[in-house]
Amino acid sequence: MKCRHAKDSELDGVCSLLAEEFYNDAIHKLIFSDHAVRMDGLRNLFRIYVNLATRHGGILLDENGAGALVYFCPEAMKMNDEDIASVDHQLRQVCGSNYPAAAVYTNGLDQHHPRTPPHYYISLLAVQRVHRGGTVVGDLLNALNSMLDKDNLPCYAECTRFSTRTLLRRWGYRDAGSPLHIDGFPKLFPIWREPRGITGVN
Template sequence: MDLTVRPAQAADIPELGRVLGLAFQDDPIATWLLPDDATRARRNGYMFATLTRHQFLRHGGVEVAVDDAGAMVGAAVWASPGTWHTSQLTTLRCMPALVRAFRGNVMNAAKMSERMAEHHPREPHWYLAFIGTLPSARGKGYGQALLNSRLDRCDAEGVPAYLESSKPDNVPYYERFGFDKSGELDVTEGGPPLWPMWRTPR
């Protein structure tokens, strides 16, 4: 089985949104924001595609994993050092699609994002905003390849990495890559928590 990780292009964004929407179908935060099982993947996909297009792609931190047939099966969306914070202009550009995605829960999503930003480390780092693979591709090494692609660069350049895990079961997985858990965040006011994780370069 061939396993390829490559930089994402603008033409990849619709498929990237679809893949990450499916990857996050059972995510606790996604379920909290989008309780309708039938529409969650599609509506979450709008959000992933929109944020990737307007915030992350231009900084060179977006990569996709493709199988031996050339089909996208996973993606990792990183913010390069100093670019993790969403500007007001980017927020305005994203707002129509975010309203389409979250509808009546768009303010809950905005408040959650603000709380995450309040706790975000200020030290320069690579920020893993989203990573996921299609359910059918899990356990085949695509997630590992996506992580290692960026973490190898972090190590070579001596730059830390940061993420927030939305699933407790994923915390040990990230720990295998050198991330350390640093507490628990309540960004949903009593809903699902997040586990911030920091990685010192090796």
């Protein structure tokens, strides 16, 4: 099997992979502008969502650990007020003085997120730079798409780069409206995939 769900013992490694690959991402550089704290800040920030995904979705790893995909199931969109308050508290602790920027970004994502129909959500997708251009992205997306098709559910995501939005079209993801604008941040490119039956063939 080319991809599998991460074990609890692998979650620290997943967060490190995400932090390394998003370190120079324009959006995350705005949240943690000080490069001296950015790596640890990102690692701790992503741990919040990785932990959430273990309860409300999953984390897919390719067989060599070179890529990770963090996703949420439809029921994650129905978190109660206590869960939302807990995430906000963790953001404050993790981000410190960078919390205002993180809050603007996360709240902006929430405001733009479609509420219907029920759908999966790709929260994070990262591949080690040396493995980009290979099969890792395809392996991860094919594994997720098989789940989507089995459940007959669509999937939503936001791409931080136009090139990523274009790349994911190969796996059935199409534009989900105009680029998103969150105050103070570069525009995002929302994408959507409709299910294709139970085979998951792309």
